[in-house]
Amino acid sequence: MKCEAVYSYFYDIADRINLEAVKGYIEGAEVFPFYEYGKAVPEGINPFELPIILDFGKKEIKIDDADINLKIQCVIYSVGAIAIRIRLPIDEVDLPYIEKTAFDKKFEDTFRNVSESTKSEIEKTLSKYIKVKEKETFETYRVYFIDDDASKFVPENKNWIAGILLDEQNYPELSNDYVENTIKRRLTYYKNDTIIIDWDAALIVSKAGNYENEMMIIDTSNVQLLEYRVYQEEIDKMIDSINAKTARIQRSLWNVLGNRRSMIKLSAEISDFYTEYKDMIDSVNKIVMSFGEWYLARVYSLLSDSFKLKDIESRLESTFEMLVRIRDFIKEQVSEDTSSFLELVVILLFVVEIAIIIIPLMKL
Template structure:
């Protein structure tokens, strides 16, 4: 009998995961709340009644020596109850403040289910309103150190990460399990309750970016959800990378909207009287400088400092979120604004040159007139 095709398993066949599943589901949100901050978030002492902690991510994989430690400003809020699939669940929210005027909120929900098929319902937890309220409160408290704070936060959807504790013992191989349960894993991260509905192509595409370092760890990255299998103490390594990518996407979206607005104003102002164009030119010049600074800061918060495995995960999530395409789009819009700025500058110089030429001609005519009158 030929082996079962992992890309098209019937829903009647049970998952091959060995035993019950333990771990947590983490919902990652990112908000752009200000243009910049006047102080380093690590200098703050508290937020929303909770102390600000200095947290860093420990590395467990091989990496170059003498790497700097990435330290983040983090607030751990008290647990709160949410409606879970089987009743109330105690969830914990953490807020991290980033120096680019952004914050991330991670809501962690403990996970203990008997079957892999029971995981998909965790996509449906209603957290958006509560998380948005937390973000608004944090934004208001951070307003005194915010430069040009946003009046309204954009609506954000969570990036959902299913973190499963790897089974104990040497017999579990994460890549072997991936091959056996590929269809179920694809159904989980695409939020499909019926795996029979997924095509072979979608199953292959959804699980294409799967990375493993040790035999018992695995990360399957998709565009709005991921599956992580590892020791619970090591979940934060992968979560940190996914948080960074989510913030990068949020910041790129924010500045893409800013560029769209600036372009519309610039084109409209071209039809305005020339007297107001000096202010337009100053605004475009300031925007060019601002976006260059933001690009550098986004690169800094995404720096993985040479950790090879985390760099692979960051590359995978960057591909899924199309971060490079966002960068290219913003660069193209910035180039358009730059060309518009150069055009307006050249037009201004041309007007000055015409004025100077007219003045020279007038002086020449005056000189001729004086010579003519003097000759008489």
């Protein structure tokens, strides 16, 4: 194989997935192995934090009456996300054909259909053991591998590379500044290899022929982006729910008991949601920390910079801090309402006590 185009589709299908259990009830499930391939490989990795990989083997499809052989893989993450990889091996360094896979929408549509079919198959199996969620949010990412000398290939094909990464068919007309800006996120380990990262795609040029470690880090970064998007949507729903529920709570002493129950329930919902989010962040960070050595950590850093993951996480944290303040305010209101209710009870008891004394006297 001289080249490969990999279309990956990322879905959030469950709250959590027990990877150890998956290995028990899905035949062929394996913990991702870090491959020795000439670069430094991290040691002492906690295997239970790494994803599970399912190999679905080869699948033959037709596009424009041409037979195309694909390789299908599914990567399962403990945070409840999966990545479906549609891998198209290409025998020669055929740039026009790679262009066709990138720009001809029939390829994209066909790969998406294969991905959806594979996702349904995975969900059907997992639904026997876990609760599968119906989510419309998903991410896509493309990776192109070219078996060539990067020190020669990249300078000679800068516009082509930018076009592939940007999905821009008219790449010969791109300005030099725009091209350089597009390919600036790159990392070179040896003189003749490189990885170039952009928002929608990455290009790996190397004579090594093995880039599974880079693929896993690319997948993990996309899963992180997906989970952040999902939680942002959940936060928006939670805020709408808080507004609706607080609007229904009647601010009256005579409704103190009902208000108290409603507000305690709302406070608990916020706490549970915040705990779930922090668990997700911790789980993703454990995977990221497992990268463990300079080269792989730098690849992740390029992806994180391209996806603006730190900025997104910072915005999420700010929003969650607001939710925590709302929760604390609700707790204060519950405490105040409880005090008000107790004061009311004391007043009522005092009135009853006076009535018990006065009523007999009124009969005299």
